[in-house]
Amino acid sequence: DETVLPLLATEQRSTILFPGAGTTVAGRVSRVSWEADRQTHELTVEVTPDTVERRVAIGQRADVRIELARHEATLRIPLRMIHHDQSGAYLYVDRQGKIAVVRPRFGLTGQESVEVLQGVSEGDTVLAAKSVDSSLTVGRRWRSE
Numbered sequence: 001d002e003t004v005l006p007l008l009a010t011e012q013r014s015t016i017l018f019p020g021a022g023t024t025v026a027g028r029v030s031r032v033s034w035e036a037d038r039q040t041h042e043l044t045v046e047v048t049p050d051t052v053e054r055r056v057a058i059g060q061r062a063d064v065r066i067e068l069a070r071h072e073a074t075l076r077i078p079l080r081m082i083h084h085d086q087s088g089a090y091l092y093v094d095r096q097g098k099i100a101v102v103r104p105r106f107g108l109t110g111q112e113s114v115e116v117l118q119g120v121s122e123g124d125t126v127l128a129a130k131s132v133d134s135s136l137t138v139g140r141r142w143r144s145e
Helices: 002-007
Strands: 013-017 025-036 043-049 063-066 076-078 083-085 088-095 098-102 105-109 113-118
Touching (some): 013 043, 043 063
Antiparallel strands (some): 013 025, 025 043, 088 098
């Protein structure tokens, strides 16, 4: 998407998943197009694999994830723990043995987790509902199952 253009640069780390392959291949951004598609607003980004152990065609399409930034030693939570409502994203957390809602400030988002900048600290217990479409009762006591 063209909105990430200012964050893209050559030599950025990436992972490549070729169609039909079961594993990803490490790679690096080798070229970022100067022109976005006028209808889809997508950019063409060329990524070169570090090593290739299977036959690949020049120009072949693949699913690619480009690492735009990296923060070490940060607090992260799984994306599946985040809920949304009209006011935005929130988490269920333990506050003195009761279920509470916290609206943290998030940072970098990865494939499976998100960085938490404020609102939850290391050692806090983040609670999960039994399913994605269910909720927890705020103020109610909870217990681990």
